[in-house]
Amino acid sequence: MGRRPVYIASMGTFALGLLVSGVSPGFGGVLAGRFLQGLGASGTLPLAQAIAYEGFGARRGRMLGLISAAFGLGVVAAINLGGGIYTALGWRAVFLVTSVLAALGFAVSTLLPETSTARRRPRYDPGGTIAFGTAIAGFMLLFKGLATGPLLSWEALPYLILLLAAGGAFLLLETRAREPMIDLSLFRNRGFTGVILASLLGGVGMFIFQTFLPSYAQLLLGYSVAQAAYSIDVMAAFMIAAAGLTGIACDRFGPERVLLFSLATTALAFYLITAIPAPTWAYYLGSAVAGVGLGSLMPPSSMAAIREAGPGREGISSGLVSLSRTLGGIIGPTVGGLILARTNFSSLFALANILNSYRNIYRFGLWTVLAGCGVALFLLAVRKKEVDGR
Structure with missing residues (x-):
């Protein structure tokens, strides 16, 4: 079938899902629309990365970085515009306005060239x-x-x-x-398996920051809900900048070194946000460093996985990287929620107890990402051995 028609179908399904949620008279219709949105969105990022990897040769890292930067820019726009649209026009307008934007994306996607060189249509499993x-x-x-x-x-x-x-x-x-559907022999490749594991561990760190940072700002700095939502723009801005630069670094230094930098920087962010005694400095410096670390995670992991999987497997390898990062996004917030659930809210020191629980969540993130650094070091050693053996 090729990547281009699947990407177009994914964009169209996503736009349709937004429209369905916006016009639905009841909650069931909204859920149906959300299902379509998830179905469509699940294919866009992996396919975009596969197209960029196969279509841009020596500049593939730069293109993967630009895709990640565009993804981050969309997140920032959604946070800042979504609240205003909801306040002014209501929740339906959020879906309807974004459905128009998604329809524009669908129209642009029809201009993409086909990059797949496969001559035979694979069987469906x-x-x-x-x-x-x-x-x-x-x-x-x-x-x-x-x-x-x-x-x-x-x-x-x-x-x-x-x-x-x-x-x-x-x-x-x-x-x-x-x-x-998935060739299990891929996981016999130590490099590929290592990238998947590093993406999972990095995903834990990524979603811990994204999930708990706004509420941490409310508790630590006394921000309102709106102020807390806007405060994560610092992290998002550094994510966008880092993603673009990371792609260039992948082309120059190799994805393994950049992946190690990403995970080490994220670990530093977890340390800073819990170790600096001044709350404002701890929050914003930790957020900025986290933006650099998290923004530089997607390009190297996707680039390394696609390279290790080999030609013809760009889509499935990129998809597995995205899936592993998403599974990390389930594990991280769930463990964080379990830590918060054990907090003593009834004592006179309830606020101090809650803040301590948040610090424990970030410490969990720190140790998880440090484990990811160990995996990245292993990947770097494996790659060096492969290059030296040629």
Whole structure:
């Protein structure tokens, strides 16, 4: 089929989902629209990265950086414009205005050239697709259940069973499929597996910052909801700048070195936001450094994964990197929520207890990202050995 028609279909599905949510008379219709938005959005970033990698040769790192910068710019615009649109025109207008913007993106996507060189249309793997989707749903629901009960409670145990059953079925189906949805032999490549693991650990750090930073500003600095929302623009601005520069660095120094820089910088941000005694300095300096670290995460991880997977696997490798980062985004906030749930809110020192819980969340993020640094060092050593052996 090629990447171009799938990308166009993804953009169209996303725009349609926004429109459905905006015009729906009830909550069910809004949810249906949100489902379409998620379905469409899931394909846009991985496919854009695959197209950039295959279509721009020696400049692929720069293009991947620009894609990440555009992604960050969209996040900033959504935060700053979404609140104003909601206040002035209501919630429906948020969906309707963004549906127009998405429709423009759909129109532009029709101008993209086809970059795939595959001559034969691959077979669809329905069994693997269903089993994989069910396993991912089980993973998400498991962590939702863990937010309210222990692993062996009725809140979590059914989803653990679902995850294990669907995951086992997926592995069985993929090993027997003539053309599997995901070629499991990819994970025999230490470089590819390492990038996926580093992306997962980096995703934990990324979503901890994005999820808890606004509420931390309210508690630490006494900000209102609006002030807290706008305060994360500092992190977002540094993310955009770092993403663009990171792409150039990937072309010059290689993605493994840049990935190590990204994770080490994110670890430094977690340390700064908890260690500096002056609250304002801790918050804004930590946010700025986090923006540099998180903004430089996507280009090197995507570039390294696509390279390790080899020609013809650009789409699936980029998609797996995005998926691993998203799974990290489930783990990080869930663990953070569990830490907050253990806070003593009834004592005279409730505010101090809450702030201490937030610091524990950031310490969890610090150790997780430091583990990612270890993986990045391993990737750097593996790559150096490969280059020296040629």
